[in-house]
Amino acid sequence: MDFLKLVYGGSTGAVFKGPAVDPVELEKLQNRLEEADKWLRQGIDEGNDGFGWLKLPYQQTEHVFEYGNWLGNFENVVQIGIGGSALGNLMLRNALVHPYYNEIPLQKRKGPAFYVADNVDPHGSKSILDVVDISRTALIVVSKSGSTAETMANFLYFFHQLELAVGASMAPDHVLVITDESRGSLRAFAKDTGCRSLTIPSGVGGRYSVLSAVGLVSAVAMGIDIENLLEGAGEVDEKLNSRKVILDNPAWILSALHYLHYRKGRNIDVLMPYSDRLEDFVEWYAQLCAESLGKQGQGFTPVRALGSIDQHSQVQLYTEGPDDKLFTIIEVKRTDNPISIPGVNQPSLKELSYLYEKEMGQMLSYEAMATAAAIYRSGKPVLWIEVEELSPRTLGGMIFFFEYVVALTGRLLEIDPFDQPGVEQGKRYTYGFMGRKGYAEHRREAEDLFHMLNRKSIEL
Amino acid sequence: MDFLKLVYGGSTGAVFKGPAVDPVELEKLQNRLEEADKWLRQGIDEGNDGFGWLKLPYQQTEHVFEYGNWLGNFENVVQIGIGGSALGNLMLRNALVHPYYNEIPLQKRKGPAFYVADNVDPHGSKSILDVVDISRTALIVVSKSGSTAETMANFLYFFHQLELAVGASMAPDHVLVITDESRGSLRAFAKDTGCRSLTIPSGVGGRYSVLSAVGLVSAVAMGIDIENLLEGAGEVDEKLNSRKVILDNPAWILSALHYLHYRKGRNIDVLMPYSDRLEDFVEWYAQLCAESLGKQGQGFTPVRALGSIDQHSQVQLYTEGPDDKLFTIIEVKRTDNPISIPGVNQPSLKELSYLYEKEMGQMLSYEAMATAAAIYRSGKPVLWIEVEELSPRTLGGMIFFFEYVVALTGRLLEIDPFDQPGVEQGKRYTYGFMGRKGYAEHRREAEDLFHMLNRKSIEL
Incomplete structure (x- = not known):
C-alpha cells in the first residue's frame, strides 16, 4: 500500500446483534457516490465556494x-x-x-x-x-x-x-x-x-484550511517538510480520482459505511488511532466531521479516542455499552523510535517475562488488534485503517483522504458539507452581551433564554 | 454558594421538540435516590469493594x-x-x-x-x-x-x-x-x-483513586495544596449527606436528569467547561462515566468538549444536529489572571471597538451564556454549573461531587458502578498475542476474529 489500507470485514454482514449493513446495500450506493464525486469535481472546476481545498495540493x-x-x-x-x-x-x-x-x-x-x-x-x-x-x-x-x-x-x-x-x-x-x-x-x-x-484562498473554509497558509506557515517554521505533505495530498487526490467503482475506492466505502451505519441508528463515530502522534489528528477530524455533517437534525457525533490509553477509560463502554457506535481503529505499522522492552534481572518481576525482549511498537499493534477483536466479538461494527508509517507524505494523504470522505458523506446525507449556519446564533448572542452595536435585540433574546434556564437552580 | 450552583431550568419542562423530562418525573425518583444514597453509605460502613473512595477525604x-x-x-x-x-x-x-x-x-x-x-x-x-x-x-x-x-x-x-x-x-x-x-x-x-x-487502599478502584496516593503524591511534588483538596472533598461529602430531598440536592438532581434523559433516548453526555484549566477534568470524568456506567448494553457516551474553542468545532452539530445529547456547561466565575482587552489605536480595527476595555474573563462567561442560550433555543436540554473559583478546595469538592453523581446514576441504571468486566477480554487477547503463558487459546480466538475483519479490505 502507498497510503493506507481499509479493512472493513468487521462492519458489514450479519454477525451483529443490532442492525447490520448488508454488503449489497454498500454496492447500491455506487450511483450516489459517483454523483457525489462528480459534484465535487465540478465544484472545483466552477470555483464554487467551499470547494477550494481540493486545489490546495497544487498551490x-x-x-x-x-x-x-x-x-x-x-x-x-x-x-x-x-x-x-x-x-x-x-x-x-x-x-x-x-x-x-x-x-x-x-x-x-x-x-x-x-x-x-x-x-x-x-x-x-x-x-x-x-x-x-x-x-x-x-x-x-x-x-x-x-x-x-x-x-x-x-x-x-x-x-x-x-x-x-x-x-x-x-x-x-x-x-x-x-x-x-x-x-x-x-x-x-x-x-x-x-x-x-x-x-x-477564497473557497477554502476554516476546517478545510490546514493545507493552506493557515496550517503551512507554522509547519515550515517547525521544520516540517510541507512539500512532501502537499505531494502526499495530491497523490491521494489522483488515486481517488482514478477509482470510480465503490469496491475499488476506500474513501467511497468509508463514506458509505458511515452513512449506512448512521441511518441504522448508530449516531456515534469513534476514531481511535493507536499512536500518540495522531491524538490531535482526531481533534482535527472531530471538527471536520461535526461542522460538515451536523445539520438539519442529522449528523453522527465524533468521539475522540486514543489507543491504548482509552482501553483503560472507554473500552468498557465500547464493548458492553449500547450498540450505538461505529468504531474506526487506526494502526501505524512502523515507528522511527523502536524500543525493545528490556528484561530485568528481578525475580519479583518474573510474572512479566512475557514482555521481555518484545518490541513496544509491536505490543501497541497487538493492543489495537485485541481491541478490534474484543469490540467485534461484542457485536459492534469496527473498521480498521492501517498506515505504513507516519511521514509528511502519508499524513498529507490522510488529511486529503478524510476531507474527501467527509465531503462525500455530506452529499450522501443530502446536506451541504461546506457551510456552518449553526454557529452564527451563538456569535450574535456573544456580540449582544459584549455590547456590539446592532446586537441589542440579540442580547435581549439571549438574556430571556438564559433567564429561562435560571428558573430552576440549587446551590451547594 | 460554597462549591457550585446547578442551574437546571433548561433540562426539564415541555419546551423541547424531542422527548421532554417532566419535573414530576424528577421528584418521583426521590425514593430510588434515597435508596441509592443509603446503599452507598452502607457500602462504606461494610468496607465493600469499590466504595473506598468515599473515605478518601478523611485519610x-x-x-x-x-x-x-x-x-x-x-x-x-x-x-x-x-x-x-x-x-x-x-x-x-x-x-x-x-x-x-x-x-x-x-x-x-x-x-x-x-x-x-x-x-x-x-x-x-x-x-x-x-x-x-x-x-x-x-x-x-x-x-x-x-x-x-x-x-x-x-x-x-x-x-x-x-x-x-x-x-x-x-x-x-x-x-x-x-x-x-x-x-x-x-x-x-x-x-x-x-x-x-x-x-x-483496598476498595478504591482506579477511576475513583485520584484522591488517594495515586493522584496526591505527584500533586504534592508540584506544590498543590492537597490538604485543601481533601478538605473540599470532605465538605462536599458532608453537605451531600445532609440533604436527603431531591430538590435540595444538586447531585441527586444531576444524577436523575442524566438517568431520565438517557432513558428518553439521549445517549450522549457532553461536558463543556469554559476554562482551559478544566480541559483534563473532562478527560478524567469521561473515564469515570464510561467505565462506571457503560455495561449491560447501557450507558451514555461521554463527549469531551471545551469552551469557547468547541464553539468553532462542535457547536454546529450541537445546535443543528440530532436531539441525542444532554449538555452540561461549566462556568468558572473568577480568574486569578484578569486581562482587560486593550484598545488599539488603529483605525483599521475600529470594527472591534466593542471589545475594547472589556474583561477577557467576562467575555468567556458571555460566550458560555451565549452557547447555553443557543443550544436551548435549538430545542435541546442544557444544564449549567457555576463554580465561583478554581482552587484546591473547590476542585476537591467537584471531584467528590462527580464521583458521587456517577455512582448514584449507576444505581439508578441498576448496574454496578464499581466494576469493569468489559476491559478483560481485550487484555486476554493482548496477553495471547504477546505469548503470555496460559493465553494461547485467547490468541487463537483473537486471530480468528481479526481474520474475519480482514475478509474485506482495500488498499490505496
Missing part, C-alpha cells in the same frame, strides 16, 4: 516558505486563531514534531518555540507570556473574516504587549496576518501597518 | 507528604500508569499548576518537572528521555494489580534506563511504587529492592 508555496523561514528569526511564535485556524496547526505539530518540542533547547530545535492562543481564557493567554519573551516573539494571527471575536480579542492583547515591549513602530514587524484577500479588519490592519500578510 | 496524608517532598530532590518525575493511574494526575496538574509548568526554569518552579508515560507508544516513551536527564529523575509507577501490561512495559523500559544511568544498586532509590498493600509484582518488587512504596 504555489513560495510565500509560505518565505514567511515560514522569516519566523526562524524569532525565539517564539504564537499562533492566534480558533477552530480551523488552530486545530490543523496542532495536528501537524503533534504528528510531525517532537512531543516536547518547546522544551528542547533552541540551538537543538529546527525553529522557534510554538504556542497557540486559541481560547479567550485569560489564564491561558497570560500564561504564554510567562514563558515567552514577547520582544523575541512573532504573532501569526488567522481569521478569514478578520472579525472572529475570540481571535481578535487575543490579537488585541498580544499586539498591545508587543507594542509595550518593542514600541508601536516596530510591533507590526513581528506580525503575520493570514486572512481574506481583500475584506475585513485584519486585511485593513495589514494595509495600514504594512505588516506581513498571506491570503486564505 | 492520613503523612506518607503522601513524605514521599511527595522526597520527589523534590529530583529534577524530573515520570509517572508511569494508565487510565485511572494517570488521568487524575493530569487533571490536577491542568487545573492547579501553570500550563507551561515544565518550561518554567527549575529555580522558579515549586518542584520537579512532571511527565506521564501512559501509553506503550515507543515514540512517546522515548521522547521523555530526550528531555529529561534520567539520572536526576524519579519514577512513580502505579498499578493496583502490579500486572497492568502497558504500565509494566514502560516500567521495565524506564527502570532499565535508570539502571544504566545510575547503576543497579542505586536505581531502586529513584522509584516510588504505588500498588496493592500485599499482592502483585510491584509489591514484590518493592519488598525485594527496598524501594519506596505506598498503598492503594
Whole structure:
C-alpha cells in the first residue's frame, strides 16, 4: 500500500446483534457516490465556494516558505486563531514534531518555540507570556473574516504587549496576518501597518484550511517538510480520482459505511488511532466531521479516542455499552523510535517475562488488534485503517483522504458539507452581551433564554 | 454558594421538540435516590469493594507528604500508569499548576518537572528521555494489580534506563511504587529492592483513586495544596449527606436528569467547561462515566468538549444536529489572571471597538451564556454549573461531587458502578498475542476474529 489500507470485514454482514449493513446495500450506493464525486469535481472546476481545498495540493508555496523561514528569526511564535485556524496547526505539530518540542533547547530545535492562543481564557493567554519573551516573539494571527471575536480579542492583547515591549513602530514587524484577500479588519490592519500578510484562498473554509497558509506557515517554521505533505495530498487526490467503482475506492466505502451505519441508528463515530502522534489528528477530524455533517437534525457525533490509553477509560463502554457506535481503529505499522522492552534481572518481576525482549511498537499493534477483536466479538461494527508509517507524505494523504470522505458523506446525507449556519446564533448572542452595536435585540433574546434556564437552580 | 450552583431550568419542562423530562418525573425518583444514597453509605460502613473512595477525604496524608517532598530532590518525575493511574494526575496538574509548568526554569518552579508515560507508544516513551536527564529523575509507577501490561512495559523500559544511568544498586532509590498493600509484582518488587512504596487502599478502584496516593503524591511534588483538596472533598461529602430531598440536592438532581434523559433516548453526555484549566477534568470524568456506567448494553457516551474553542468545532452539530445529547456547561466565575482587552489605536480595527476595555474573563462567561442560550433555543436540554473559583478546595469538592453523581446514576441504571468486566477480554487477547503463558487459546480466538475483519479490505 502507498497510503493506507481499509479493512472493513468487521462492519458489514450479519454477525451483529443490532442492525447490520448488508454488503449489497454498500454496492447500491455506487450511483450516489459517483454523483457525489462528480459534484465535487465540478465544484472545483466552477470555483464554487467551499470547494477550494481540493486545489490546495497544487498551490504555489513560495510565500509560505518565505514567511515560514522569516519566523526562524524569532525565539517564539504564537499562533492566534480558533477552530480551523488552530486545530490543523496542532495536528501537524503533534504528528510531525517532537512531543516536547518547546522544551528542547533552541540551538537543538529546527525553529522557534510554538504556542497557540486559541481560547479567550485569560489564564491561558497570560500564561504564554510567562514563558515567552514577547520582544523575541512573532504573532501569526488567522481569521478569514478578520472579525472572529475570540481571535481578535487575543490579537488585541498580544499586539498591545508587543507594542509595550518593542514600541508601536516596530510591533507590526513581528506580525503575520493570514486572512481574506481583500475584506475585513485584519486585511485593513495589514494595509495600514504594512505588516506581513498571506491570503486564505477564497473557497477554502476554516476546517478545510490546514493545507493552506493557515496550517503551512507554522509547519515550515517547525521544520516540517510541507512539500512532501502537499505531494502526499495530491497523490491521494489522483488515486481517488482514478477509482470510480465503490469496491475499488476506500474513501467511497468509508463514506458509505458511515452513512449506512448512521441511518441504522448508530449516531456515534469513534476514531481511535493507536499512536500518540495522531491524538490531535482526531481533534482535527472531530471538527471536520461535526461542522460538515451536523445539520438539519442529522449528523453522527465524533468521539475522540486514543489507543491504548482509552482501553483503560472507554473500552468498557465500547464493548458492553449500547450498540450505538461505529468504531474506526487506526494502526501505524512502523515507528522511527523502536524500543525493545528490556528484561530485568528481578525475580519479583518474573510474572512479566512475557514482555521481555518484545518490541513496544509491536505490543501497541497487538493492543489495537485485541481491541478490534474484543469490540467485534461484542457485536459492534469496527473498521480498521492501517498506515505504513507516519511521514509528511502519508499524513498529507490522510488529511486529503478524510476531507474527501467527509465531503462525500455530506452529499450522501443530502446536506451541504461546506457551510456552518449553526454557529452564527451563538456569535450574535456573544456580540449582544459584549455590547456590539446592532446586537441589542440579540442580547435581549439571549438574556430571556438564559433567564429561562435560571428558573430552576440549587446551590451547594 | 460554597462549591457550585446547578442551574437546571433548561433540562426539564415541555419546551423541547424531542422527548421532554417532566419535573414530576424528577421528584418521583426521590425514593430510588434515597435508596441509592443509603446503599452507598452502607457500602462504606461494610468496607465493600469499590466504595473506598468515599473515605478518601478523611485519610492520613503523612506518607503522601513524605514521599511527595522526597520527589523534590529530583529534577524530573515520570509517572508511569494508565487510565485511572494517570488521568487524575493530569487533571490536577491542568487545573492547579501553570500550563507551561515544565518550561518554567527549575529555580522558579515549586518542584520537579512532571511527565506521564501512559501509553506503550515507543515514540512517546522515548521522547521523555530526550528531555529529561534520567539520572536526576524519579519514577512513580502505579498499578493496583502490579500486572497492568502497558504500565509494566514502560516500567521495565524506564527502570532499565535508570539502571544504566545510575547503576543497579542505586536505581531502586529513584522509584516510588504505588500498588496493592500485599499482592502483585510491584509489591514484590518493592519488598525485594527496598524501594519506596505506598498503598492503594483496598476498595478504591482506579477511576475513583485520584484522591488517594495515586493522584496526591505527584500533586504534592508540584506544590498543590492537597490538604485543601481533601478538605473540599470532605465538605462536599458532608453537605451531600445532609440533604436527603431531591430538590435540595444538586447531585441527586444531576444524577436523575442524566438517568431520565438517557432513558428518553439521549445517549450522549457532553461536558463543556469554559476554562482551559478544566480541559483534563473532562478527560478524567469521561473515564469515570464510561467505565462506571457503560455495561449491560447501557450507558451514555461521554463527549469531551471545551469552551469557547468547541464553539468553532462542535457547536454546529450541537445546535443543528440530532436531539441525542444532554449538555452540561461549566462556568468558572473568577480568574486569578484578569486581562482587560486593550484598545488599539488603529483605525483599521475600529470594527472591534466593542471589545475594547472589556474583561477577557467576562467575555468567556458571555460566550458560555451565549452557547447555553443557543443550544436551548435549538430545542435541546442544557444544564449549567457555576463554580465561583478554581482552587484546591473547590476542585476537591467537584471531584467528590462527580464521583458521587456517577455512582448514584449507576444505581439508578441498576448496574454496578464499581466494576469493569468489559476491559478483560481485550487484555486476554493482548496477553495471547504477546505469548503470555496460559493465553494461547485467547490468541487463537483473537486471530480468528481479526481474520474475519480482514475478509474485506482495500488498499490505496
